[in-house]
Amino acid sequence: MPGKGVGALATTFIPAGTRIIAETPIMAIHRRDWKYETTQRMAVIQAYLSLPHPHTQLYDSLLSRSEQTRIMAVFATNTFGVHHSRDKIEAVICPEASRLNHACAPNVQFVWNDIFMGGALTMHAVRDIDAGEELTVGYIELLECSAERHEKLRAVYGFDCSCVVCGADDAAVRLSDCRREMMRKGLATCKKARAEAPKWCSLSPEVREILESVVALHQEEGLLGLSAADAWKLTATTCSRHLSS
Numbered sequence: 001m002p003g004k005g006v007g008a009l010a011t012t013f014i015p016a017g018t019r020i021i022a023e024t025p026i027m028a029i030h031r032r033d034w035k036y037e038t039t040q041r042m043a044v045i046q047a048y049l050s051l052p053h054p055h056t057q058l059y060d061s062l063l064s065r066s067e068q069t070r071i072m073a074v075f076a077t078n079t080f081g082v083h084h085s086r087d088k089i090e091a092v093i094c095p096e097a098s099r100l101n102h103a104c105a106p107n108v109q110f111v112w113n114d115i116f117m118g119g120a121l122t123m124h125a126v127r128d129i130d131a132g133e134e135l136t137v138g139y140i141e142l143l144e145c146s147a148e149r150h151e152k153l154r155a156v157y158g159f160d161c162s163c164v165v166c167g168a169d170d171a172a173v174r175l176s177d178c179r180r181e182m183m184r185k186g187l188a189t190c191k192k193a194r195a196e197a198p199k200w201c202s203l204s205p206e207v208r209e210i211l212e213s214v215v216a217l218h219q220e221e222g223l224l225g226l227s228a229a230d231a232w233k234l235t236a237t238t239c240s241r242h243l244s245s
């Protein structure tokens, strides 16, 4: 991929909702080892030394963009943060999934699936993807503003994002930042209201109005991954509780 190294392109039309990748990790680091940098480094190096030879070759073939030693640099550049409820896995290395580059309005969403294949990282198309289009995921929290996203991407992954959102003119970037801030604050307000509301009580019309605008902003911004799912889930629970009340 020009200016990006490796990447993944759709070879055919992919309808929204299609599962593109389901991959068992070659390395998984548990939450207990994640808290401190030293335990994290030890856990990664130990896991690397325990890899079977083919997996070591796969690991070594992955891109590293940070300034750390090679093993940690590959880990920092390629790890997926996941929440595995059963075994409390915090971070995984999946070489196939690692081929996807970052975008700030990605067309693919990854999640950890506890049940599928005994535990796997799965990736789904969040919108229709045309043949020849690059497949992209979000490496970081996408509701942050462009300056915060750029700072994180530079610090952790060592590149400047030039995706469609970040490469737009200043006015479009400002509008995108404004939308994302409204989405972030709106979602936080609605989640708080939901958590504080009695179990079978409907949310207030004001909160429902905020939720509707959060859903609409996600669609306008083309952000159709996890935070959009959060907004739709809240809307669904709001509606069901509204009907029940």
Ligand SMILES: [Zn+2]
Pocket (backbone or CB within 6 Å): 103, 104, 105, 161, 162, 163, 164, 165, 166, 167
């Ligand atoms: Zn970007």
